Amino acid sequence: MNSIKTPRLAVVVPCFNEEAVLPETIKRFSAIFQDLISKKLISQDSYILFVDDGSVDRTWEIIKESAKENPFVKGIKLSKNQGHQNALLAGMREVANRCDVMISIDADLQQDPEAMEEMLKKYQEGYEVVLGVRDSRDTDSFFKKFTAQAYYKVMQLMGVDIETNHADYRLLSNRALNYFLEFREKNIFIRGMVKLVGLKSTKVIFKNADRFAGESKYPLKKMLQFAWNGITSFSLMPLKIITVVGFLIFFVSLILSFYVFYSVFISKSAVPGWASTVLPMYFLSGIELLALGIIGEYIGKIYVEVKDRPLYFIEERID
Numbered sequence: 001m002n003s004i005k006t007p008r009l010a011v012v013v014p015c016f017n018e019e020a021v022l023p024e025t026i027k028r029f030s031a032i033f034q035d036l037i038s039k040k041l042i043s044q045d046s047y048i049l050f051v052d053d054g055s056v057d058r059t060w061e062i063i064k065e066s067a068k069e070n071p072f073v074k075g076i077k078l079s080k081n082q083g084h085q086n087a088l089l090a091g092m093r094e095v096a097n098r099c100d101v102m103i104s105i106d107a108d109l110q111q112d113p114e115a116m117e118e119m120l121k122k123y124q125e126g127y128e129v130v131l132g133v134r135d136s137r138d139t140d141s142f143f144k145k146f147t148a149q150a151y152y153k154v155m156q157l158m159g160v161d162i163e164t165n166h167a168d169y170r171l172l173s174n175r176a177l178n179y180f181l182e183f184r185e186k187n188i189f190i191r192g193m194v195k196l197v198g199l200k201s202t203k204v205i206f207k208n209a210d211r212f213a214g215e216s217k218y219p220l221k222k223m224l225q226f227a228w229n230g231i232t233s234f235s236l237m238p239l240k241i242i243t244v245v246g247f248l249i250f251f252v253s254l255i256l257s258f259y260v261f262y263s264v265f266i267s268k269s270a271v272p273g274w275a276s277t278v279l280p281m282y283f284l285s286g287i288e289l290l291a292l293g294i295i296g297e298y299i300g301k302i303y304v305e306v307k308d309r310p311l312y313f314i315e316e317r318i319d
């Protein structure tokens with residue numbers, strides 16, 4: 001057991017333009033809290049922290065109205081939209097040392113909130129990091145399923161310790177949460193960083209549902225940006241690939257040089273041609289630009305880290 005007393009739970013829920021789903025989310029989460037309290041899995045002073053990530057609809061008004069009537073509901077409002085990962089980080093910092101255990105979950109009800117009970121039971125068994133993992137991707141389109149699986153494989157091949165099909169649904173003990181908050185980088189990729197904490201960990205399988213209402217806040221463009229940030233924040237492999245490709249091109253160029261030497265001086269069959277001149281030039285120019293782009297991406301991340309600007313500002317709190 002992690003603690004003799006019943007743990008105080010804080011659930012962190014990032015929200016961006018979620019007015020269509022939020023009333024149902026609050027209703028379901030509150031019912032689950034009542035059930036967990038009755039089973040003595042959490043204490044009565046447990047709470048749900050909604051983080052409004054600069055929404056432009058009625059998300060914040062709904063949170064404020066609910067907080068007046070619902071003792072579980074608390075909230076913070078960021079001054080502008082900073083992205084899901086920064087909103088989640090803001091919530092994690094807000095609840096640190098104000099709970100015994102924290103669970104993060106999205107507001108769209110796709111991640112099964114009923115799995116919180118199993119996570120808390122794992123916590124009682126001594127696990128301080130519990131990852132929520134989707135049972136399958138049957139509800140996804142073929143394109144999304146294929147790209148998601150490919151992404152996890154690429155990350156793992158690059159040496160990143162990331163759990164396949166784990167999103168940002170997880171439980172952390174307060175100790176694990178404080179360990180995590182010791183990371184100071186600005187380019188955060190939480191689902192990859194959380195395993196760096198160490199401590200005893202496990203996973204809980206949950207069923208992923210269709211979105212209850214509203215629209216996805218992760219279109220293809222944002223998904224690609226998120227994926228690229230994860231790769232460049234956790235692995236130097238792209239830089240190593242540049243080195244390997246450079247050596248391969250040098251090796252191929254060396255072979256071609258011998259071929260040209262043979263054609264010109266031995267067989268005397270060389271005929272000047274446009275393709276043999278222009279195509280290698282295009283190929284090498286493309287490789288150079290790709291290499292410069294990848295190096296520039298890493299330099300840009302260094303630039304952001306060195307500036308050390310705040311990731312967000314909290315405009316308002318409901319506590």
